[in-house]
Amino acid sequence: MVSDDGVARGKSIQRRTGKTFHLATRLLPERVRQSTYVLYAFFRVADEVVDDAEGVPPAEQRAELERLRAAALGQEPTDDPVLEAFADLRETHDIPDDDVNTFVDAMLTDVSKSRYATFAELRAYMDGSAAAVGRMMTSVMDPDDHDRARPHATALGEAFQLSNFLRDVREDVVERDRIYLPLETLSAYDVSEAQIRNFETSEGFKQAMERELRRAEALYHEGVAGIEALPEDCQFPVLVAAVLYADHHRLIRARDYDVLSETPQISTARKLALVALTRWHWAWNRDPETVFRRVSAIPDHPDATTPNRERTPGLARRLLRGAVDSLRRLT
Structure with missing residues (x-):
């Protein structure tokens, strides 16, 4: 059984380091929400081994990641509440060892690799850093047809990761000497x-x-197409996460692609307005693809450059107060 301490630690880590993901997580049903806090905490703990490793020799980073792997897979005892909680969660939800290993392997890649020659090479890295995360989330949500849901979860995880890479070009090169834009591009x-x-x-x-x-x-189109395969009580929160992450594309284009002078940030008010607008459309139409097309900043077709729909900012503003009140009631 996952400990309350592990859940509390995970929630604290997520609130501090993943504000967009935390907002979407709060919309999940309790049966999934608590587990998501634990998952996110494990991802962050492993990620910080390489992201906050200034002055730490590569050999020590690798050794620490292997220690995390062994604890996460239940192969070694641990007194770390995050790792202990994740190990319990992995057993409870039958999270495949392959997904855990693929994730840790991607973190090991970050120890020594900072450039990607092709998109295929980058995508292989993202299979661990993002797609495996989506697949683990799917295991926790426990859809009726895992085989149907997992490929779409893979695509959506990759889409989120790419949006983050495109937003964080300046931060990645300044703080970590990494460039995630494919060198071929x-x-x-x-x-x-x-x-x-x-x-x-x-x-x-x-x-x-x-x-x-x-x-x-x-990838967003491919990922959102599979939201309907998730349990009904998880579909809206995952759709909201897709809308929120995709809104970075609107912001990047509005800044004329300038992600180098500073890292673009979506305001809290904007996020809450998008939650409200998505909820309003969801009340009238429970098809995730249709709502995503109407609400998100992603063009209706991947080859388009601008969304082919009307915006309703006035409606979003009117619904904002209700969204804030409803989010405050969530635990």
């Missing part, structure tokens, strides 16, 4: 690493960003 538009380091938003950089935005948007 940068080369195709004559963008050098020096330009990125010098924060030069050239026309070529804008074109490279647009190419990767479209690639992520195709």
Whole structure:
């Protein structure tokens, strides 16, 4: 049984480090919400081994990740409440060992790898850093047809990760000396690493960003198409998460692709307005793909450049107060 301490630690970590994901998590049914706090905490603990590792030798980072792997898989005892809670969760929900191993392997990749030559190479990394996360979440939600839901969860996890990469170009290169834009894309538009380091938003950089935005948007369409395969009480929260993460695309385009002068951030008011707008459409139509097309910043078709629908900002503002009140009542 997952300990209350493990859940509380996970909730605290998620509230502090993953505000967008935390907002969507609060909409989940309690049977999934508590487990999601534990999952997220495990992901963050492993991620911080390599992201907050300044001055720590690579060999020590790898050893720590292997220690986390052994504890998470129940192969070694641990007194860490996060790892203990995750190990219990893995057994309770039959989370495949392969997904845990794939995730930890991706964190090991971050120890020594900071550039990706092709999108195929980047996608192989994301299978652990993001897709495995989506698959573990699916295990916790426990849909009737896991085989149907898991490929879409993989795509949606990749879409979220790509949106984060595109938002965090400056942060990744400044704080971690990492560039997650495929080098083949940068080369195709004559963008050098020096330009990125010098924060030069050239026309070529804008074109490279647009190419990767479209690639992520195709994954959103693929991922959202599988939300209907999830249990009914999980569909709306996952849809909200997709709408919130996808809104970074609107912000990036509104800034004319300038993610180098500062990292774009979606305001809390904007997030709550999107939750309210999504809830309103969901009340009238329970088809995730239809609601996503109407609410999200993603074009109706992956090859489009702008959404083909009317915006309703006035409605979102009117619903904002109700959204805030409902979120405050959530635990």
